[in-house]
Amino acid sequence: MGAAVKYERRGQIGVISVNNPPVNALSHAVRSGIVDALATAATDDSLAVVLCCEGRTFIAGADITEFGKPPQAPSLPDLLVALDSHPKLTVAAIHGTALGGGFEVALTCNYRIALTSAKVGLPEVKLGLLPGAGGTQRTPRLAGLPAAVDLITSGNPVSAERAMALKLIDQLADENLVERAIDYGNQLIEENAPQRQASALTFSLTVEDTDLIEKSRAQLVKRTRGERAPQRILDCLLAAAEGSFESGLKREREEFMACLADPQSAALRHMFFAERAAAKIDHLAKDIKPLDIRSVGIIGAGTMGGGIAMCFAQAGMAVTLVDMTDDAVNIGLEKIAKNYAISVKKGRLSTAQTDAIMANITTSSDFNDLGEVDMVIEAVFENLAVKKEVFATLDSICKPGAILASNTSYQSIDDIAAVTTRPESVLGMHFFSPANVMKLLEVVKGAQSSDLVIATAMAVGKKIGKVSVLSGMCYGFIGNRMLRHYGREAALCLMEGSTPAQIDSAMESWGMAMGPLAVSDLAGLDIGYKAREQLTAEQKGAPASYIVADRLVEAGRLGQKSGAGYYRYDPETRQRQEDPAVMTIVTEARRELGITPRHFEDEEIVNRLTLALANEGAKLLQEGIAQRASDIDVVYCYGYGFPRFRGGPMHTIEAMGLDKAVTLLNEFHDQLNPEHWQAAPLLTKLVANGGQLADSHRD
Ligand code: T1G
Secondary structure (H helix, E strand, C coil): CCCCEEEEEECCEEEEEECCCCCCCECHHHHHHHHHHHHHHHHCCCCEEEEEECCCCCCCCECHHHCCCCCCCCCHHHHHHHHHCCCCEEEEEECCEEECHHHHHHHHCCEEEEECCCEEECHHHHHCCCCCCCHHHHHHHHHCHHHHHHHHHHCCCEEHHHHHHCCCCCEEECCCHHHHHHHHHHHHHHCCCCCCCHHHCCCCCCHHHHHHHHHHHHHHHHHHCCCCHHHHHHHHHHHHHHCCHHHHHHHHHHHHHHHHHCHHHHHHHHHHHHHHHHCCCCCCCCCCCCCCCCEEEEECCCHHHHHHHHHHHHCCCEEEEECCCHHHHHHHHHHHHHHHHHHHHCCCCCHHHHHHHHHCEEEECCHHHHCCCCEEEECCCCCHHHHHHHHHHHHHHCCCCCEEEECCCCCCHHHHHCCCCCHHHEEEEEECCCCCCCCEEEEECCCCCCHHHHHHHHHHHHHCCCEEEEECCCCCCCHHHHHHHHHHHHHHHHHHCCCHHHHHHHHHHHCCCCCHHHHHHHHCHHHHHHHHHCCCHHHHCCHHHCHHHHHHHHCCCCEHHHCECCCEECCCCCCEECCHHHHHHHHHHHHHHCCCCCCCCHHHHHHHHHHHHHHHHHHHHHCCCECCHHHHHHHHHHHCCCCHHHCCHHHHHHHHCHHHHHHHHHHHHHHCCCCCCCCCHHHHHHHHHCCCHHHCCCC
């Protein structure tokens, strides 16, 4: 059986115990170990078998690292055939998170007992897959179709208590799970309980079920923006009702293999590991222990400061929200209270919960109240002089060792650190609006930011529920530096012949949460306008890349905030509507710059915008601003609405083929503005030596 699985007798019960840290994934060693243990139990004089796991959780799924490698027998289906046909009673003892193939193993046992603290789920859809070991066939037979649709298409785990209500679990235990499971096995033997197999159950569709499947199809198309696994899951669930268990299992296998081969699954599995890799800081001393941050000061009670304050208060940390006047602070606090009132109204939080969160926030208009906090995050107006003044004051007030972070989107962390006596404790913590919703946090390392401070900021990000990504210092850090090229290409496609509606719908059909021009309207066109006022003509770039945006602002069209920008917005629904007045402005701008409009295909728009992102991303990699290509993917999927089923900008060109990407870049260089389309040397080097972005680090 090997070290991963052991078998021992406890009286008339045979106990199979899996030990494959960290999450008891169903590696080849685990699968073959369980098959061997089942064979032993089949022939010894045990009367029942308990399957349990050591460590922190029951089996948390198939071993995702094995996907894409040659299969090794016994496969998971082979294991489940042996389990389903076993001659003894089988009991699964569940703790931690029994997920995916792990829960499918438990569902194949005759009975299931779980710790009340346990959770179970079938999250395969989050990897672009579906439960490929009988989960789509057994779950509806045990819990009914509606519960199966919800569990498998959402991929979200449910509590043991909820699972018991759904008849997916039979018993709950508060502690001593293995002992309780052995007692349960003895009780079943005593009661001469039948070998109850989910595979032997049948169920047929009601009219409501059929309606549910069709309604779910439409909802999922909208919610997942084109992901194919959810639709395949519904096909498998239908097959469960329309035929035998065997025919349903066959259909599930076919659909699972189709998912496994689908580029969307490769992208989603890439994102699974990318999110985890982002938390790792290269070359960081292994023994560095992040500081324990318990109290935080937030400077600036505006939209960003208020949202940031909510993140920390929700994580149970003491927050001091500071602004220049009591009025400003009170307005900020009222906005936070309003946000929580909406959450209570929508049933997301209880009043008790929001009261407890609000109790973590104190307010002040006196910086001296920040003397004892462990960390301060500045979220004042995006102006370097103002930020320098704030940091100089904080430096004189805050206790030694307190971390001073700026939420700046662009300003130099080094210039800000230079006005303090503690540059090693200064860094950027760039949140994304709305800060209490968006999961991305860019942790920006200044030239003198210490490893301890960086590690602490990354850990604080995780503690408040963010996905932290480390960025070096450059204008715009990772996300916004790339966004400038993305936005430039959207503006140029408009000037060269496209329309706002075509550009946005092309990108949204491709998978972006929102098209680039609609995003500009949401953020406010005046922000870019004011930023450009501080730039030289050279810094602003090609006039064609901003002339329309400037003309819209000058015409009072600031975006959603003024009811019109690239679109007109319904005052009630905020739905965008095309506005002929915009094309009048565009036509005039084209005439002014001597541009003759031409026809655009959606494909050109998608290629130009995605390659503009990836090419700049490659330059960030070369310069060491981003630690790894997958970090850039995490930034875009968590901060900019890039579709996870595309795996991020860098995975997108890896999946396209770097050679094809570089060929397109060179074509754009020759046909469009050569200054904008110089292929990143890293990409041409990788194509020349057949390398992969995944293996590339800084030059
Ligand atoms: N396979 C391989 N490695 C895994 C893994 C898995 N299934 N799950 C986690 N890891 C690694 C992870 O990469 C990290 O590694 C370490 O374990 C700790 O994970 C046929 C086909 C279980 C809730 O989708 O949701 O079954 O970074 O940092 O926050 O139908 O891991 O330390 O080197 O996430 O405590 C279905 C995926 C698979 C569950 C624990 N199962 N895992 O969270 O720790 S497909 C899943 C999780 C399948 C069958 C189909 C979480 C967790 P490293 P972690 P955590």
